[in-house]
Amino acid sequence: MKREKMAWMVSIALVAILAFQLPGTLAQRDDDYSFVRTLIDIHRQVVSNYADSVDEAKLREGAIDGMLGQLDPFTVYVPPARQEMFDQMLEGSFKGVGIQLDQRPDGGPIEVITPIDGSPAFRSGVLPGDVILKVNGDSIEGLRLPEVVKRIAGKLGSEVTLTVRHATGEEADLKMERAEIVVPTIKGYQRNSDHTWDYYLSDDPKVAYIRVTQFTGETYEAMRTAIEKQLSDGMKGLILDLRYNPGGQLESAVKVVDMFLDSGVIVSTKGRNRPEQIIKANAPQTLPYFPTVVLVNEHSAxxxxxxxxxxxxxxRALVVGERSYGKGSVQELIPLDQKGGELKLTVAYYYLPSGRLVHRKKDASDWGVMPQVPVELNEEQEK
Structure with a gap:
């Protein structure tokens, strides 16, 4: 009897607890179902009654793009057909023209952050800061970034023509052939006769120069190997060139910083529905101290x-150059149910150890990394 009474009391308590919790949950579910029902009704009406035939796959993808178009340009839906290409891009190799693009959250022009060094876009004359006006003769005015990326993409070996407006105001039609692109992330000052890199900018004193074109899975090991080799050769200082570097993997960037620090905060991330994550340096594997200068410009992102x-x-370093780009948002790649592709969703922002927000939000007056030694270069000097 006592057991039965206890069971009833526990059951009543659970029901009471659920009674307080369910209304909000049910209300949210009702809102979700109502939205989905409306979307399905619209889809059915369009498919059944629209004056011309429609492509249902494009309708579905357009509905998703329309929703994500209200967010920042870095939040995108990756359909199953493009997952392999997208994943390859994250690893530093992909098929395409080799161009990093951006669009402000409120829309506006599609701007080139940088062409990847040695890529078809680079060879054709695409420059950082260019604005894309047309793809294969068709205007892209009013389009969002994901749609423009789709138009530029295509079969390996096929050609695409981009109409761009350079920073000088000059417009040009640039033809390029889509190719397999492997991103070389570590470069030296100049090539030796055997095509290996000569890293020395100065032999007396021995000052090395390393350019990082992008942060991929192989960047840390390649950079560490290059620095350790120069240290064994008597390197006294390093110039680390991050100009025109569009970014890449957070993990790679953290490992690179950790090489230089034995303690302290490297970076923190924080979002509306993500707890603050503080990433700190560890002493093991820290390189010996040597003076370091980091070069940045408005295309470092x-x-x-x-x-x-x-x-x-x-x-740990002196930063020289121009204020950086201001792309400091954190994206997560979320696999969708039923093999429905992936969602690359902005979930947080980067904050530097000083607490400074890197990201340039709409109407912001303060963003990015402000160099300790400002140096502005004209277009000819940048080339």
């Missing part, structure tokens, strides 16, 4: 800004 800003805030 994302992971490049983390490396430059963190080394500056930790007083």
């Amino acid at each position: 994302s992971a490049a800004e983390i490396v430059a800003g963190s080394l500056m805030d930790n007083k």
Whole structure:
């Protein structure tokens, strides 16, 4: 009897608890179902009654793009057909023209952050800061970034023509052939006769120069190998060039910074529905101290800004150049149910050790990494 009474009391307590919790949950579900029902009704009406035939796959993808178009340009839906290409891009190799693009959250022109060094876009004459006007003769005015990327993409070996407006105001039609692109992330000052890199900018004193074009899975190991080789050769200082670096993987950037620091905060991330995550340096594997200068410009973005800003805030490097781009948002790649592709969703923002927000939000007056030694270059000097 006592057991039965206890069971009833526990059951009543559970029901009472659920009674307080369910209304909100049910209300949210009702809202979700109502939205989906409306979307399905619209889809059915369009498919059944629209004056011309329609492509249902494009309708579905357009509905998703319309929703995500209200967010920042870095939040995109990756359909199953493009997952392989997208994943390859994250690893530093992909098929395409080799161009990093951006669009402000409120829309506006599609701007080139940078062409990847040696890529078809680079060879054809695409420059950082160019604005894309047309793709194969068709205007892209009013289109969102994901749609423009789709138009530029295509079969390996096929051609695409981009109409661009350079920073000078001059317009040009640039033809390029889509190709397999493997991103070389570590470069030296110049090539030796055997095509290996000569890293020395100066032989007396021995000052090495390393350019990082992008942060991929192989960047840390390649950079560490290059630095350790120069240290064994008597290197006295390093110039780390992050100009025109569009960013890449956060993990790669953190590992690079950790090479230079034995303690301290590297970077933190924080979002509306993500708890603050503080990433700190560890002493093991820290390189010996040597003077370091980091070069940045207005096309240094994302992971490049983390490396430059963190080394500056930790007083481990002197940052020289122009204020960086201001792309400091964190994206997660979320697999969707039923093999429905992936969602690359902005979930948080990067903050430097000083607490500075890297990301340039709408109408912001303060963003990115502000160099300790400002140096502005004209277009000819940048070339």
